[in-house]
Amino acid sequence: MADRAELVEAALEVYREGLALLDCGDRVIFWNRAAETITGYPCAQVLGRQIPSPLEPLASCPVSESDDKNYASARGAVVHAQHLRGHDLPVMVRRIMLRDGLGERIGSAAVFRRAEQSASLARPDDAVGEGLTDGQVDLKERLELEYEASRNGGPAPGILWIAVDQTAALRKTHGARACEAMLEAVERTLANFLLGGEELCRWSDGEFLLTAREGAGEVLAERAQTLAGVARTADFRWWGDRISVTASIGVAVLEGDESLPELLERARQAMESSVHAGGNRVTTAFGRGA
Secondary structure, eight states: OOOHHHHHHHHHHTOSSEEEEEOTTOBEEEEOHHHHHHHOOOHHHHBTSBOOGGGGGGGTSOEEOTTOTTGGGOOOEEEEEEOTTSSEEEEEEEEEEEEOTTSOEEEEEEEEEEOOOHHHHTSHHHHTSSSOOHHHHHHHHHHHHHHHHHTTTOOOEEEEEEEETTHHHHHHHHOHHHHHHHHHHHHHHHHTTOOTTOEEEEEETTEEEEEEEOSOHHHHHHHHHHHHHHHTTOOEEETTEEEOOOEEEEEEEOOTTOOHHHHHHHHHHHHHHHHHTTSSOEEEOOOTTO
16 A cells, blocks of 8 residues: 555655745755656756756745745735746746745745636637647647748648536535546547647646647548547546547638638637537538638
8 A cells, every 4th residue: 555655655656736845045956847847857857956047937926935824815025037949938836835844944845836827818809819828839730831831832720629517516516626636537538539730738627739730621621520529539537527528629721821820810700600509519510711
């Protein structure tokens, strides 16, 4: 049977926010998976060392005492660290002082997450702007490359804008952690069914973008119907309750001389049409020349 320390470590390892435990010399003694994902720094590269200088802002923000009753509800502070790849990394971080049973300081904990503007990411003008996550940056760069290639005779890029229908309701009934766990389950399920040339990315709260190289809206619409069926197979359970999952999908393929923001806007509007029609369906948005 696992002892108490093993259980605690296992729970912290899968905690959805980045967690760094530092000793009195600011050496890292624990670095969970979320911390690896957010910063790009693997555990093996930071464990037992002082926190890397590009991430120093994580360890320099104000500290709250471990018995501060208001700490759990504190918003923390936005600081700018640097990702392993070199780009700016704005994060919301909270730090707490850790003391032993005698009140002696033994270290500190930094809890952090990306400081995102989730609402604005749903708009195409911001979607090709700054302040994106690593996955969004990669997808943005791919879209721009495929857009330029299409202008030189390459295949027209296609977009599937996918919204998980249960996001708002699950957050209300089961809380934010349940909602996040559901979205992670959906993302894993969809990722297992991607074809060559497709790329999937979490784009905003409850929404994903999928890029594909398809020559016609009808072909991509069939693909969207397949993925809508795949989303329904996501086996998500929360405290024993099985939550049924469905997706509303908008489909758009670059047409004519439209811009990349215009393509994204058509896909987003098609997704919203699917949502307003009751969800669990696919809507194809045809361009201005259709």
